[in-house]
Amino acid sequence: MEMALEEAREVMEQATARAGVRVRPLTETEDLVEMEALFTAVWEHPPGSVELDISLLAALARSGNYVVGAFREDSLVGATAGFLCEPFPVTLYSHVTGVDRQRAARGTGTALKAYQRVWCLERGITGVRWTFDALQARNARLNMGRLGAGWASFHVDYYGVLRDGLNRDTGSDRLLLHWDLSRTAADRDAQRPADVTHTLLSVGSAGEPVLGAAPTAPTRLQIPTDIDALRASDPALAQRWRDTLREVLPGLIATGWQVVDFDDRGAYVIVPPQQEESL
Template sequence: MAQTALQEARDAVDQATTRAQVVVRPVTETDELVAMEALLAAVWEHPPGSVELDITLLAALARSGNYVAGAFRADELVGATAGFRCEPFPVTLHSHVTGVDRQRAATGTGTALKAYQRLWCLERGITGVRWTFDALQSRNARLNMGHLGADWVSFHVDYYGELRDGLNRGTGSDRLLLQWDLTRTAADRADKTQQPEPAQTLLARGPAGEPVLGTRPTTYSRLEIPTDIDGLRASDPELAQRWRDTLREVLPGLIADGWRVVDFDEDGAYVIAPPHEQEPR
């Protein structure tokens, strides 16, 4: 099984990097780490004097056996990712940050970075990756849960406290924590127990883009989120905050009662499973 997953990971890197026209590789040289610091600061729209990940920490991670990699297009850095080993040791990586310069990078660069992350980990005996992401980011939810097949672990209100970057300042830092089983192959994902089609929609996008709550679910249900929360924050910050507040109102109570987030569908909604149902993955 491990060898099958490893070969699948190698093939996935070849396919993803070819599609995105990038080379993904470890970054250890100072000039490239400086470029990585600048790229991450720009992606998260940090004000002058603030960075997403400091060059000294990037260098320390890169030179101490942790994970620091870049996506290069014609020798130009267009994507970056960094992480560190975490509990349960020694088989887990915490993927702390992944950013793509969407002005210069081709579609699929983020997928190529995740594909390479899987290969890098499996070659070192790491079989699981954990990371957090903003529960309102539909693009990330679709990649993380729908495409990669990462599993939901937990939901946290203000996981990082108040953030200072331009994308998240004043919006709260609620996060879903995910776990990606790197040994699970495409065949495993295809053979997993299939959950029923959701019969209810607990949270829907209203006609003006507003969150509309339905009745408490009794079976598999959907929680829709905005298709572009970053654009909504720019055009209507009050409405964006309503979405944040609504998820805060709904998710913790459901999770406390044993409901689980099991998927993110192609129509832009989380799928939640009722308590005591068999795990679908």
């Protein structure tokens, strides 16, 4: 554990320096009001609607849970809120993370996650869970490719019908992830297969999902590079991608396949259970 914490502190220092941010807990009302406003803007909520309101943020922040912000100079440009969850007391549920991409430098999201790892390990918390849309390639690259989180389960319409501007009318299918904070970068690198030749899911010539043969060895699951742009230009095709993941992911997860990377070509790299155990 000490090796993981030492690595986490070094990674945090590098990540915050690259993004040009200062990350710290938020407890003062003024900061929490600014955080509520940031989340509302990031998710494009209509008037009268918020992602997390000030009363809940204050309750979380002042009861030992995780409420943290990233500042560029004196401006709040990113934030995260989370709370302890099962299995207690070693797991944090990271409920929401938002970054103002108009004002934040690239790498702010990475800096927030790097800080989160240090905060958790210093308190004996060894795992973080959160959900994300499996069709979001940028998030997948951070979550799996850089952090090394793995999928725990897949849920259709996890949050029901969402009303924010980013997710309205898109469904709320989510992957639940688990990030083992005790694993070092060397551990993650050793788990990644050297050469993956099979592709289970790829992007066709017209942008459509193309399914290959059922895999028995490490394989790739490619997704669109920008699902938000695809939703805007071709909602029906975007829905085909969502339907395809609903068809593919639950079975893979149920039979023990594990995601070990998200590669530079925009694909999840997954391995069968016996391969994952032997790496």
